[in-house]
Amino acid sequence: MKTWRPFRFSIAAVLSVIFGYPLLWMVLTSFKSRAELEASAWSLPTRFYLGNFRDVLSMGHFGRYYLNSIVVCGVSVAVASLAAAAAAYAFARLRFRGKEALFLLLLSGMMIPVHVTLIPLHRMMSSLGLLNSPVALIGPYIAFALPVSTFILRAFFESLPRDVEDAAQLDGCSPIGAFWHVALPLAAPALATVIIFNFVYMWNEFAFALTLTSGTTTTLPVGIYEVSRSSFSTHVPGMTAGLTIGVIPGLIVYFIAQKHIVKGMTAGALGG
Amino acid sequence: MADVVLDNVTKVFPGDVLAASDINIHVADKELLVLVGPSGCGKSTTLRMVAGLEDVTRGTIRIGDRVVNDIPPKDRDIAMVFQNYALYPHMSVYRNMAFGLKLRKVPKKEIQERVNQAAALLGIQNLLDRKPKALSGGQRQRVAVGRAIVREPAVFLFDEPLSNLDAKLRVSMRAELNKLHNRLAKTMIYVTHDQVEAMTLGDRIAVMNEGVIQQLASPLELYDRPVNEFVAGFLGTPPMNFMTNGRIKQQDGKFVFNAGAARIGLPDWARQAADDLPGRDVTLGVRPEDLSLGSPEDGVKATVNVVEPLGNEMIIYLTTDYHDLICKAPAHQKVAVDDVVGLRINVEKTHLFDPETGQNVSLTHRGQPPKE
Ligand SMILES: Nc1ncnc2c1ncn2[C@@H]1O[C@H](COP(=O)(O)OP(=O)(O)OP(=O)(O)O)[C@@H](O)[C@H]1O
Ligand SMILES: [Mg+2]
Numbered sequence: 001m002k003t004w005r006p007f008r009f010s011i012a013a014v015l016s017v018i019f020g021y022p023l024l025w026m027v028l029t030s031f032k033s034r035a036e037l038e039a040s041a042w043s044l045p046t047r048f049y050l051g052n053f054r055d056v057l058s059m060g061h062f063g064r065y066y067l068n069s070i071v072v073c074g075v076s077v078a079v080a081s082l083a084a085a086a087a088a089y090a091f092a093r094l095r096f097r098g099k100e101a102l103f104l105l106l107l108s109g110m111m112i113p114v115h116v117t118l119i120p121l122h123r124m125m126s127s128l129g130l131l132n133s134p135v136a137l138i139g140p141y142i143a144f145a146l147p148v149s150t151f152i153l154r155a156f157f158e159s160l161p162r163d164v165e166d167a168a169q170l171d172g173c174s175p176i177g178a179f180w181h182v183a184l185p186l187a188a189p190a191l192a193t194v195i196i197f198n199f200v201y202m203w204n205e206f207a208f209a210l211t212l213t214s215g216t217t218t219t220l221p222v223g224i225y226e227v228s229r230s231s232f233s234t235h236v237p238g239m240t241a242g243l244t245i246g247v248i249p250g251l252i253v254y255f256i257a258q259k260h261i262v263k264g265m266t267a268g269a270l271g272g
Numbered sequence: 273m274a275d276v277v278l279d280n281v282t283k284v285f286p287g288d289v290l291a292a293s294d295i296n297i298h299v300a301d302k303e304l305l306v307l308v309g310p311s312g313c314g315k316s317t318t319l320r321m322v323a324g325l326e327d328v329t330r331g332t333i334r335i336g337d338r339v340v341n342d343i344p345p346k347d348r349d350i351a352m353v354f355q356n357y358a359l360y361p362h363m364s365v366y367r368n369m370a371f372g373l374k375l376r377k378v379p380k381k382e383i384q385e386r387v388n389q390a391a392a393l394l395g396i397q398n399l400l401d402r403k404p405k406a407l408s409g410g411q412r413q414r415v416a417v418g419r420a421i422v423r424e425p426a427v428f429l430f431d432e433p434l435s436n437l438d439a440k441l442r443v444s445m446r447a448e449l450n451k452l453h454n455r456l457a458k459t460m461i462y463v464t465h466d467q468v469e470a471m472t473l474g475d476r477i478a479v480m481n482e483g484v485i486q487q488l489a490s491p492l493e494l495y496d497r498p499v500n501e502f503v504a505g506f507l508g509t510p511p512m513n514f515m516t517n518g519r520i521k522q523q524d525g526k527f528v529f530n531a532g533a534a535r536i537g538l539p540d541w542a543r544q545a546a547d548d549l550p551g552r553d554v555t556l557g558v559r560p561e562d563l564s565l566g567s568p569e570d571g572v573k574a575t576v577n578v579v580e581p582l583g584n585e586m587i588i589y590l591t592t593d594y595h596d597l598i599c600k601a602p603a604h605q606k607v608a609v610d611d612v613v614g615l616r617i618n619v620e621k622t623h624l625f626d627p628e629t630g631q632n633v634s635l636t637h638r639g640q641p642p643k644e
Pocket of ligand 1: 286289290291309310313315317318465
């Protein structure tokens with residue numbers, strides 16, 4: 001195994017360059033003026049130039065799209081994760097008739113190709129008068145996030161030692177209290193996975209945003225698409241500044257959540 | 273004042289698994305009752321029914337003057353210590369112990385007092401800020417006990433709380449639990465599969481097998497007057513010797529147990545016992561300490577197979593022409609492997625079992641033990 005280590009490190013190094021360099025270039029370019037970029041596209045910025053950010057934020061509705069994205073993704077991720085956790089806990093711990101059949105039904109939601117629902121959803125939202133509102137996106141985002149999230153969380157809850165929740169019940173919790181005070185905090189690693197997974201998907205989601213919202217109600221991916229079609233697209237540092245702002249929330253969520261994945265919260269629950 | 277009464281309690285798990293069958297136990301107020309039995313016999317299930325963590329299929333459970341069958345665990349006024357401790361991994365030791373009090377809306381100041389008091393009692397004051405994963409097994413054990421006692425419940429339940437500790441720690445924790453019981457003076461039910469733990473801790477012991485209570489009595493009563501082969505074989509190390517496939521015969525007006533070449537004269541109670549089992553095989557039970565070695569001319573002839581000197585005594589494994597036997601001999605007994613010896617048996621202390629039912633048939637005929 002030892003002889004493989006240099007080999008594995010070189011692969012990791014190559015991969016990190018392939019994935020990391022474009023990101024780095026984007027961030028660096030966003031701090032260069034247009035003239036500087038044309039003079040030397042690959043060099044480091046010579047000074048800390050913030051004009052591009054001012055340009056992109058004052059351009060059209062960019063700030064508005066940004067806010068929309070944060071609201072839509074924030075609400076969707078929060079509701080989907082909590083609802084999935086509650087459902088997963090019930091599937092993991094309760095005994096009731098038809099449990100597995102119900103679970104399969106839920107999982108079958110994973111097999112629906114999401115884009116075939118675009119037109120029906122558009123018609124439904126339209127007749128409900130919800131087109132061009134955050135709800136038009138939040139609803140479908142939550143619905144499509146539930147099956148996978150419930151699946152991941154159920155498996156995790158089933159791996160948790162039941163005794164800890166039993167102890168909580170003797171300590172004075174109702175079953176729901178045991179979920180809230182004990183099982184949910186212990187599920188942090190799985191919750192973090194689910195949150196990252198869903199957030200990344202929703203933050204980048206394009207098709208639903210394009211179909212169900214427009215104008216000032218749409219989200220960042222569509223917004224960036226619109227910007228890229230406008231005359232602003234020739235302003236390359238301005239574009240990279242917009243993209244840089246765009247990836248920041250994803251990175252923040254990732255860095256906060258991934259700590260919990262690594263931590264392995266159940267250590268210490270059991271003896272032996 | 274809280275006694276615990278199990279009245280014909282039965283538990284059937286889905287798939288027709290009968291885990292506990294017609295359990296009748298009355299745990300008196302302030303008593304420590306031990307529930308002992310081999311793995312899978314239904315001890316935990318019984319305890320969990322008392323805790324309210326399992327539904328009762330049939331029968332009633334009463335704690336104090338309330339029937340608790342339909343009362344959720346949190347309202348039963350009990351605390352439980354689990355085999356694997358089941359501490360809350362995401363909470364510090366302090367919060368682990370304070371959690372139950374906080375849920376019960378005890379004022380903050382009182383919580384602090386009670387946690388500190390319990391921590392002092394258990395010698396874990398310096399661990400209060402740690403998370404469970406930073407504790408050793410013995411420390412986790414103390415925290416688990418601490419979490420139970422701060423609540424000051426009416427009844428304590430223990431499910432094999434010492435089984436994850438090493439042998440030495442187990443002995444010292446056992447003594448501490450004993451002290452704790454005397455000090456707290458609360459009703460306790462203690463589950464274990466360790467017979468030494470059972471004998472040393474229990475005011476009374478319920479021996480359980482395959483979901484059925486075999487016998488419920490004081491430790492010495494169980495040891496001296498086991499009702500059946502299971503109880504006789506379960507308590508005591510090394511276990512009781514069972515000399516199987518013997519017959520009771522009359523010889524010169526006396527009753528003799530005869531198996532192979534062995535002829536063992538039995539006391540008077542054998543007369544009635546023999547009447548109960550006319551012409552049938554019987555099993556004679558002899559505890560290892562009731563066997564002693566003598567010269568091969570008298571007693572049951574046997575060959576020594578293994579000698580285990582333990583320092584304070586010696587365990588000797590022997591074979592007769594018919595049985596394998598274990599003898600507990602004094603530490604300095606002169607004996608070597610392959611020696612042929614004569615076994616003397618303290619017949620007053622033997623038991624006669626019906627091999628079909630396993631019942632101790634000598635019990636009813638040998639009079640009551642002297643009252644304490
Ligand atoms: N949830 C369950 N569903 C089905 N059967 C169960 C369940 N829990 C326990 N059993 C069965 O009930 C029987 C008694 O189990 P229990 O846990 O009470 O044994 P125990 O005496 O505590 O054993 P141990 O000493 O190994 O802890 C076993 O045969 C077990 O397989
Ligand atoms: Mg058990």
